[in-house]
Amino acid sequence: MAGITKTNSDLLVRSDGSADTFYTTANLGCYEINPASALTADTGGSGSAIVEGTIRQAARAINPLIFEVKSDGDVMIAICDNTQWDATSIKAAVDKALGVSNTTVTKLTTLLGLA
Numbered sequence: 616m617a618g619i620t621k622t623n624s625d626l627l628v629r630s631d632g633s634a635d636t637f638y639t640t641a642n643l644g645c646y647e648i649n650p651a652s653a654l655t656a657d658t659g660g661s662g663s664a665i666v667e668g669t670i671r672q673a674a675r676a677i678n679p680l681i682f683e684v685k686s687d688g689d690v691m692i693a694i695c696d697n698t699q700w701d702a703t704s705i706k707a708a709v710d711k712a713l714g715v716s717n718t719t720v721t722k723l724t725t726l727l728g729l730a
Contacts, residue, residue, distance in 0.1 A: 643695065645723040646723065674693075679695045692723075701722070702721060
């Protein structure tokens with residue numbers, strides 16, 4: 616039986632984190648979001664009303680598929696749909712949700728630095 620020849624495809628290679636070797640098969644992007652001030656967690660719960668923190672406000676603004684916020688609140692990593700979002704539009708949405716103008720957003724090209 617003859618093998619199938621792959622053409623017009625990315626080579627899947629090992630990465631040392633120095634090159635753009637982040638692969639996606641579902642048009643997803645990984646973004647590092649650095650808000651102007653630390654994102655805050657929700658408070659309350661356990662029978663009392665929940666007071667929403669800025670983590671929820673930022674996440675609601677961009678509707679990521681997956682996100683995580685560093686323990687000090689200075690960094691949010693979000694996996695988003697690239698057909699809907701890019702770094703500029705994420706910055707605008709997060710700035711609007713938080714009422715600021717100096718959030719920075721970087722599209723990641725490797726995940727190795729996060730480990």
